Amino acid sequence: MELYLLRHGKAQEHATTISGDAKRQLTEAGKKELEVIAKAIKNLEIQVDDIFSSPLIRAKQTAEIVKKHLKNNKNSIKIWNELKPEIDIKNTIAKLSSLKPESSVLLVGHEPHLTSLIATIISNDSSLDILLKKGGLVHIQCNVTKNTVSGSLRSIMTPKQLKKLCR
Template sequence: MKLYIIRHGIAAEKTEYKNDEERPLIEKGRQKTEQVAQCLKDIGIHFDLILTSPLVRAKQTAEILQKNGLSDQLENFSALAPDGDIQEWVNWWLESRYNLDKSCLALVGHEPDLGHWTEILIWGQPQDKLILKKSGVIGLELPVGINPISKSHLFLLTSPKWLINEKLE
């Protein structure tokens, strides 16, 4: 099973909003996320489901992915909010109909959590080594039917700039 982990796009500054949960994407963040979505579509990626943090900037990022034809289904998933628990997602995945060889899922959320989740899925614990840029993408291959913690394989770690530049060349 393929899992794509995607960080939200560039958002408004924290100082501009009283409540961090309400910070939206700025225009540059929308544009870059649109470009990344188009690049993913161009290389044939389609998600069976996009799970997103309930925070505005992550939801907007997920909606851009969906609008660009990357998935027909999008759902909020509270564990993707900052400081969310990966075990909640693992339990969901193990019990879901998406725990299949041919499934392709996307998780949209925040740093440093997404980097930590990736490290846990690969190495079993956070290492503070992987950093996902805004609108960046990580691709993991997860084993089917078993707990994926420390059993997953990294196949993609890219910044949006690399994805966009590769498409143009």
Template sequence: MEVYLIRHGIAAERGTYTNDDERPLIEKGRIKTKQVAEKLRAINLKFDLILTSPLIRAHQTAEIFQKVGLTNQIEIFESLAPDSDINKWLEWYSQFSEPNSNCKLALVGHQPDLGNWTEMLVWGTVKEQIVVKKAGIVGLNVPKIENPLGKSELFLLTSPKWLI
């Protein structure tokens, strides 16, 4: 299955909100995220499902992707919040029945988690070498097996500047 890890767009600066979970995308972040989404639509990419972190900036990113026509379905997934454990997603993934063999799943979350999850899925360990830029995308072929850690294939790692 193709799994796309997408970092939220540019958000308000840390410390500008009492509760960091409530930091929204800023105008520049909304514009860049929409440009990335439009580029993905132009190459006919469509997600069967987008799972998003519950934090507002990630959810707003997922909504922009939905408004551009990249998905019909968004679900909040608590384990995509910062400092989350990939094992909760792996448990969900093992029970997820894809609608077809060409299923495309997007996960909208945060750095360093998305970089770490990429490393776990590709290498089986965290090396702290992959950085996902804001509105950047990682594309992985994740096998539908019990434990895909270290068995996934990286086919895309791009920052938004290469998409817009």
């Protein structure tokens, strides 16, 4: 499996409640930055079979922006509760392991959930220190078996690096 993970873009300031946090939207600057990042993803010729997003608004908005720029953008964005920031990564891995091993997918989510997921997949150690900035993109080539996903890190790209691909 070709697995791409994208952290949502810059969002409104933190809310004091979880339900308020779920409704935080991308800022205008965050949307503009993601438009450029999405073009970079297109320039990298990344093709995915499916896009899976956290149900939180800022992640869904991020997924929509990226989807517009992908070549195969006819598929709908699928919402996974397993990408919510508070969900145990074991649930996310179980969901990933249910996908076709030959698929190429993009997950759009949050911190620290995404870096724990990345660390677990590449090292089986969720505490591995990985920095994924808002709008950052990770590529992992994965081996998928029943309830397990392991893989090799292929790249971590910061928003700054991605934006340079559009100049």
